[in-house]
Amino acid sequence: MTKSEPPSERPDQQRNETYVDHVGDPAIGSDVSLEWLRDLYLPKTNSDRTFLDDGTVVYQAQRTYPPVRQLSPGKRERILVTGGAGFVGSHLVDRLMWMGHEVIVLDNFFTGSKRNVQHWIGHPHFELVSHDVVDPFMIEVSQIYHLACPASPPHYQYNPTKTVKTSVMGTINMLGLAKRTKARFLLTSTSEVYGDPEEHPQKETYWGHVNPIGPRACYDEGKRIAETLTYSYMRQNDVDVRVARIFNTFGPRMSPADGRVVSNFIMQAIRGEPLTIYGNGDQTRSFQYIHDLVDGLILLMNKPYTEPVNLGNTEEYTIKEFAESIRDKVDAKVPIKLLPAAMDDPKKRKPDITRAKRYLNWQPRFSVRQGLQETIDWFKLQAAEGAI
Numbered sequence: 304m305t306k307s308e309p310p311s312e313r314p315d316q317q318r319n320e321t322y323v324d325h326v327g328d329p330a331i332g333s334d335v336s337l338e339w340l341r342d343l344y345l346p347k348t349n350s351d352r353t354f355l356d357d358g359t360v361v362y363q364a365q366r367t368y369p370p371v372r373q374l375s376p377g378k379r380e381r382i383l384v385t386g387g388a389g390f391v392g393s394h395l396v397d398r399l400m401w402m403g404h405e406v407i408v409l410d411n412f413f414t415g416s417k418r419n420v421q422h423w424i425g426h427p428h429f430e431l432v433s434h435d436v437v438d439p440f441m442i443e444v445s446q447i448y449h450l451a452c453p454a455s456p457p458h459y460q461y462n463p464t465k466t467v468k469t470s471v472m473g474t475i476n477m478l479g480l481a482k483r484t485k486a487r488f489l490l491t492s493t494s495e496v497y498g499d500p501e502e503h504p505q506k507e508t509y510w511g512h513v514n515p516i517g518p519r520a521c522y523d524e525g526k527r528i529a530e531t532l533t534y535s536y537m538r539q540n541d542v543d544v545r546v547a548r549i550f551n552t553f554g555p556r557m558s559p560a561d562g563r564v565v566s567n568f569i570m571q572a573i574r575g576e577p578l579t580i581y582g583n584g585d586q587t588r589s590f591q592y593i594h595d596l597v598d599g600l601i602l603l604m605n606k607p608y609t610e611p612v613n614l615g616n617t618e619e620y621t622i623k624e625f626a627e628s629i630r631d632k633v634d635a636k637v638p639i640k641l642l643p644a645a646m647d648d649p650k651k652r653k654p655d656i657t658r659a660k661r662y663l664n665w666q667p668r669f670s671v672r673q674g675l676q677e678t679i680d681w682f683k684l685q686a687a688e689g690a691i
C-alpha cells in the first residue's frame with residue numbers, strides 16, 4: 304500500500320488537538336492506520352475508473368484488493384452485516400475485512416449503495432447479497448451486526464410503515480437466525496430511543512420521552528421495540544446479545560441526499576446555497592466521527608457486556624454554531640436560512656458515555672474538527688468526480 308501524507312490542512316493542530324492517525328484496539332485486532340482506511344474512500348489515484356472528455360466513465364476490474372490481516376481459520380468469524388452497504392455498515396465492513404474475517408453483507412439498497420463496498424466485491428472473504436431483512440434469510444454465521452434500517456429522518460419518514468416493518472420484522476428475522484445458528488447478535492439502536500429528552504446528558508438508564516404517534520415514532524418506537532425483542536430473545540431463548548445506542552454520526556459515504564444536518568450543510572456550502580436551519584438553531588447535537596463509532600461497535604461485540612451502551616461523542620454544539628463552523632471550513636460565503644422547526648425535533652442531545660468507558664474501555668478519539676475536514680474532503684472529491 305502506498306504511504307500517504309496526512310491532509311495538508313490540519314485544523315486540529317490550530318487548536319493543539321491531537322491528530323488521530325490510528326484507530327481500533329490491538330487487543331481485539333481492530334487496530335489499523337487511518338491511511339489504510341482513507342485509501343478506501345479518499346484514494347490518491349482512481350485505479351478503478353477513468354473519466355473521459357465525452358462525459359462517460361469507464362470502470363475497470365480491480366486487479367488487487369486492499370490488504371487484510373491474515374487470521375488462522377480457527378479465529379476467523381463468519382460475520383453477517385445487515386445494512387452493510389450503507390454509510391455506517393460499509394465502514395464496519397471495511398474494518399471487519401481488515402481484521403481478516405469473512406463478511407456477508409445483506410442490503411436492499413434503499414439507502415445503501417453498492418459503490419460503498421465495491422472495493423471488496425469478488426474478494427474471497429466477502430459476499431454481497433441483495434435482500435430485504437423484512438423477509439427471512441438463512442445462512443450459517445457466528446456473529447450478526449444488525450444495522451439495516453433507514454436512519455435519516457426524511458428517509459425513515461418517507462414510508463413510515465415500512466420503517467416499522469424493517470425494525471420489527473427485520474429484527475425478529477435476524478434474532479431468529481441468531482437463535483438457530485447460536486450467533487452473537489448486535490443491534491444498532493439509536494439515541495432516538497430517548498426521544499426529546501428531559502434528562503441531559505442521556506444515560507442508558509433513562510427511559511426516554513417519545514411521542515408514540517408523532518412523525519418520528521416509526522423510527523423511535525421501531526428501535527425501542529427492536530430493543531425489547533432483543534432482550535426477549537436473550538431471556539427466552541438464550542441469544543447472546545449486544546445493544547449499541549448510536550448518537551449522531553458523520554463521515555465519508557454519507558449520502559448527499561441523506562437529509563441529515565452534516566451532509567445538508569456541507570452540500571449547501573459546496574454548492575454556494577444558503578444553509579438551512581430548522582427552527583432557531585438553538586437545539587443541540589453531539590457529533591461523532593464514523594471511525595470512533597466502528598471502534599465502539601467492534602469492541603461491544605467482543606466484550607461480555609449485554610446491557611445497552613451509548614456510543615457517541617460528548618462534543619455538543621448548537622445547530623447554529625455547527626452551521627457557522629461548516630461554513631468557515633468550506634470557506635463559503637453563504638447566508639443562513641431559518642426554516643420552520645421539524646415536529647418533535649429533540650431540543651438537546653448528548654451522550655453520557657461512562658458505561659462505554661468502563662465496560663468497553665472506549666471513548667471517541669477524533670475531534671469533530673478533524674472528522675469534518677475528512678468528510679468535507681470526501682464530499683469535494685465526489686463533487687469533482689461528478690458523482691454528486
Ligand SMILES: O=c1ccn([C@@H]2O[C@H](COP(=O)(O)OP(=O)(O)O[C@H]3OC[C@@H](O)[C@H](O)[C@H]3O)[C@@H](O)[C@H]2O)c(=O)[nH]1
Pocket residue numbers: 454455456492493494495549550551552562563564565567568579580581582586588622645648649
Ligand atoms: O438541513 C438541516 C437538517 C437538519 N437540521 C437540524 O439538525 C438537527 C440534527 O438533525 P439530523 O437530521 O442530522 O439528525 P437527528 O438528530 O434529528 O436524528 C438522528 O438522530 C440519531 C440517529 O439515530 C439518526 O441518524 C437520526 O435519526 C435537528 O435539530 C434538525 O432539525 C437542520 O437544522 N437543517
